[in-house]
Amino acid sequence: MPTSHERSSPERRWSIRAPQNFAGGISLIALAALALWLMSDLPRGTLRSMGPAMLPDWLAIGVGLAGLALVASSFKPGEALERWSLRGVFFILLAIVGFAVTIRPFALGPIAIPGLGLAVAGPLAIIVSGFATPEARLRELVILALGLTPFCMLLFGDLLNLPIPIFPQSLTGLFPADWSQKAVLRATAALMIVGAAAVFFLGRGHKADQVDVAVQGGRG
Structure with a gap:
């Protein structure tokens, strides 16, 4: 002892x-x-x-x-x-690389990617990194991406005024010419939040329909 x-x-x-x-x-x-x-x-x-x-x-x-x-x-x-498997490492690294090459213009030899800004690079990184786990569901990742990215856009681009590209420059042409960059940012964030809510409620309705069909089939 x-x-x-x-x-x-x-x-x-x-x-x-x-x-x-x-x-x-x-x-x-x-x-x-x-x-x-x-x-x-x-x-x-x-x-x-x-x-x-x-x-x-x-x-x-x-x-x-x-x-x-x-x-x-x-x-x-x-x-x-x-x-541990390589799945998590692969998707996390892929999300980081994807974010880095899409948020700002990127060129490597004949490959050239226009800067897409945080509005595109953010959801892309969230969705790709979400597949690091086998329990990932695309609908849930889309809701998370469309809900979390607007928060980051408003925090960094609106409240903190950091020089972070928020959206593709071509997107500004979709809004009135007299709108400021912050107005376009807020409108884009609002549209993304509405999109997240739409995906959430449409998914719930679809799931409820599936449950009703299953219940009716079981009774029949």
Whole structure:
């Protein structure tokens, strides 16, 4: 039977006893460091005049602190590493790359993609990343994309006035010429929210019809 001295030995106390937390924490720290490095050339500005890097920097710092907390918790008993598939990694990386090459104009040799802005790149990234799990449902992802993207558009483009491309320039021609960019932004956000609500309620009605048909068929 181990003695109390053996149970509290330094080697035992500082050994990794929750590998899942440790791996997750190291991954978050690496991700935060990468984000800070990629945004090192962007101006941060001040609280009164925020630059394009201020909010992403603070988000990266928060992710890094969460990673440190996970690493610290890995010295207590916890979950072991489980088997994982490449599906999640593939779709998450695909969503990140897709967002990067569509939000601003992108050219690589003969391949040229016009800047589509956050209004297109945001929903695209949300829908693609959602398929990282096999439980993903396209209708639910569309509702999430059309509901979350307008919030980001209004936060970054309207409230914070960050120089983030919001929508394709060709879209401005669909609105009155005397509308400001913020007016077009708000109208686009409102249309996306209406679209999310329409998909939600139409899907509910379709599901209710299926249930009624199933019930009637069972009675028959």
